[in-house]
Amino acid sequence: MKIIKDKVTKLSFVALLITVTAAMFYAPTASAHGEKSQAAFMRMRTIHWYDLNWSKDTVPVNDTMTVTGKFHVFAGWPETVDKPEISFLNIGIPGPVFIRAGSWIGGQLVPRSVSLELGETYEFKVLLKARRPGDWHVHSMMNVKGGGPIIGPGKWVTITGSMSNFTNPITTLTGQTIDLETWNLGNTYFWHTFWYVFGIAYVAYWARKPMFIPRIIAVDAGKADSLITPLDKKVGLAFGVAAIGIVAATMVSTNEQYPVTTPLQAGLLRGMKPIELPAPTVSVKVEDATYRVPGRAMQMTLTITNNGDSSIRLGEFNTAGVRFLDAAVHVDETGYPDDLLAEEGLTVSDNSPLAPGQTRTINVTASDAAWEVYRLADLIYDPDSRFAGLLFFTDESGNRQMVTVDAPLIPSFS
């Protein structure tokens, strides 16, 4: 009876080990990446993405597409988030469904982290090569050290074809052309299997012996020494010597085969070139701002002064990538994602052209289900309920001007 119990214990132990190991290799695909669960203030008061363009809706495997646009690094960056002194321009996708073939800020290649200045606006471009077929949500993204990934707007892109056709050829500095997708993959599989079997063999050797309860009984009885035989010591030593010997020998042979290696390059690029925007000629003062919970609408009272020489109208309010437009002033034809575009979401009490030198106080309402769907309204439950966003004014000749707003937001529940 005792023997059977012992065997059952051992079997369960081995089964558990195999299960845990198998679980490490299993990674289910996630269909969304939680962009809506990122704190609203993070999306509204850090990086403002705008003028975004996804060059394609459908891409065959191996073809490329670009995500381009601009981002404004908000001057009123929250105190609780580290400044974007070490930032990395990235793309938010569910795993390596695309590979990032290149990324640029202000025309400069940025394979490394960069330092960004608060209050500046930058142009960016990310070149992607399609790898895994499917429908994927492709976001712009900025990884900020101490701030986490700051996700921008996402658009669905379909990759067609078969992943088995995907290739990723590169030429190394020594002139060899290799396909990174499959290069030395056999080696990777071999060594994973080898060390897995090696480890299991070591565990199996010890698992043959009485385990857990019999061992603790022996230890408690002062017979711990009797648990390890001279053969056990030899086997343990042999495993240790073999592990070190194999690593040393294969390291020597690898170094012989690949005499020239360089480490992965890291470091920080400074002096990113921002866009030189002319000083805005429109000044905006936020008198008050409230969020009406039942109406899913934000109301702002703004005092606008036109210091320019052409009359202006308010065309758009953009916050966290959600765009509220006054259709009479601005119509979007760039194929911006529907769920982030409120084509008639902006209502202005008096949006007649504001002549140069004039000042006017207007009521602006930005209403759309996106406030709730994108959980931006959660802002009102923050200890520091501030909102921020970009206002776009259009003058007579169609020139656009961007003005940032940043003010407390008071909720209204009726």
Ligand SMILES: [Cu+2]
């Ligand atoms: Cu997404």
